[in-house]
Amino acid sequence: MTPFHRLGLAPDSDERAIKRAYARELKRCRPDDDPDGFQALNEAYQQCLRIAAQRAFALAAAQDAEGGSDDTQTETAAREMPGPVASAPPSPPAAPTRASAPAGEAARPRPAPGSRPAAREEPQHAAEPQPRYFDLQAFLSELFDFAQRRLTVDLQRWLRDCEPLYSLQLKHALRAPVAHALAECEPPLAPAATDVIAEYFDLGALYDPDPRLRHWLAVASDRGARSVAFERILGEYRNAHDRLVDRWLFNELQRPALWPRRALIALIPTLPSRLRGLLLRLQRVGPEWLEQRLNPGAVGFWLRACDPERLDPRRIAIAAARIPLYYLAAIWFLSMLMGFDPAPRENAARNIGLVFAGWAAAALAWIGLRRMQRWMVQRMRWDPLSAYTLALLAACAACAYWLPFQAALIAGIVGFVQARSRATPVPAMVCLLVAALAAVAITPPAARAYDATAPLVVVAAAAVLPLHDLALARRFGVTLAEVRAGAGKLWRLAQILAAVAVAGYLLH
Structure with a gap:
């Protein structure tokens, strides 16, 4: 099959027809679908262009030899060649100026005397058709x-x-x-x-x-x-056609600020917390899009107004508006159920002030507790749960003399929860029981007559596990979660406590 037959052309087709046929065949033979076929098509296209350019060059040279054309047509034919030709046709005797062409290149005619030399153009390679400019x-x-x-x-x-x-x-x-x-x-x-x-x-x-x-x-x-x-x-709230509250929340975040709608959301219970929960979900997924796809003013307002770890003026303003409203609504509801009582109304201002002061104190205490918890985790590497457990056990030990039964009960529950919440509860339970036996064994007989002895024994047994975890975490520089996941140290601790218990019983 000749290259012209591959493109579906006659052997005497010109360059324009070859390019049109190549574009037509490219739609049938794509590079991704048939790479080999595309390569064969490309080679046939290059060869057809080369043959057509040689034919045009030979025709121009023959016309120049016969005097029927000037050198400009020959130069144009040579310039339209797509690339270097492997074997150029021999120059006729009447055109001696082309005999000095270098070997392996097509002979390029010299311009006629007195004419302006044409601009030198680089030969166009036909390896693969590409656009001259790609945006x-x-x-x-x-x-x-x-x-x-x-x-x-x-x-x-x-x-x-x-x-x-x-x-x-x-x-x-x-x-x-x-x-x-x-x-x-x-x-x-x-x-x-x-x-x-x-x-x-x-x-x-x-x-x-x-x-x-x-x-x-x-x-x-x-x-x-x-x-x-x-x-x-966002689609969960955008498509909530039958839920008015969800439409309010979506409009608050998407549309421009509307203060009546914002005040209504702030005064209705649970709506600010729902809006903050929605913003936190979106922040975990795409924090960079909160202010791009939502209203930045609304996002900043609700994130600060509902932040439990900050006493922002927006949060104070919402509390100052909600507390009187809730107080008056509760008084009205109770008066409707139990009869009219003028006393709450007479002291309404004082009661509202006391409730607001209590809310502010609770908010400040919570903020301080959370900051202390972060400080314990970052600086001391303490688990807040273990720290709270030790504080509770210390309180039980302090109250053991006045409330022995309650202190022993609370300490026992704390120790049991500590043992059951571990990744290996069986060694922890064994440690708890052996620690209790060891505490009883080493307690002096004279101290056993006091009422505070039993709760103090339970407190000491319950404090063994958190103290063990904190000591190992500080010793090896690991987290408390990693310590709780291991059971080897607990078995060793149980053996030590058992030895202490046996030694205590033998000495007594």
Whole structure:
């Protein structure tokens, strides 16, 4: 089969017909579907162009020899050749100026005397047809716009039909820009669209020598998944046609600020906490989109007004509005049920002030407790639960003389919960029982007559486990969770306590 037959042309076809036939055949033989067929088609196209250029050059040379054409037509024919010709036709005797052409190149005619020399042009290589100019930004903008508005099937079809991407060199050169744009595009593409583009440009392959492509693709996939989750959470409130409260919350976050709506949300119980919970869910999924896709004023207001670890003026204002309203509503409700009582109304201002002062004290105590907890975790590496357990046991030991039964009961419950909450509860329970026996064994007989002896024994046995955990955590520099997950140290501790108990009984 000749190259012209491969393109479906006659042997005397010109360059324009060859290019039209090549564009027609490219729609049937795509580089991704049939690489071998595309290579054969490309070679046939190059050979046809070369033959057509040689034919045009020979025709121009013959006309020049016969005097029927000037050197300009011959130069034009030579300039339109797509690349270096392997074997140029011999020059006729009437054109001696072309005999000095270098070997392996087509003879280029000299311009006629007195004429302006034509600008030197680089030969066009026919290795693969590429556009002279490719607008990368326009291509990326069109690609992402199409990927966000259409289905993945349409995106695959659009990529296959994009004529500049028929060039394998251009397609390979676009891998890095496309991967980088995928990682930074806003809004991020859906994971399905990202997978289609990555598959077409062969991104993220394990054998790829450039690790940046895998990193950018991973970033794009993560941002796309988080963006879908972000919109899914908002969709729960956006599509709540039958829930008026959810529409209020969504409008508060999406639309411009409306103070009557904001005041209504602030005064209704549980609505501020629901709004804060929604914002925290969105913040965990996509913190960078809170102020981009939502109203930044509303986001900042509710995050500060509902923060339990900060006494913000917004939070104080909401409490100052809710406490009188709730107090008066409660008094009215009780007066309707139990009859009219003027006493609460007479002292309403004083009672509201006391309730507000109690709320402020409780809020400050909670803030201090949370800060102390963070300080204990960061600086001392203490588990707050263990610290609270030791504080409770110390309180039980202090009250053992006045309330022996209650102190022993609370200490026993604390020790049992400490043992059962571990990853290995059986060794912990054994340690608890052996610690109780050891405490009884080493208690002097004279002290056993006091009423506080029994609760102090239970307190000492319950304090063994948290003290053991804290000591090992400080000794080995690990977390308390890792200490609780191991059972080897507990068995050793149980053996030591058993030896202490036996020694105590023998000595007494």
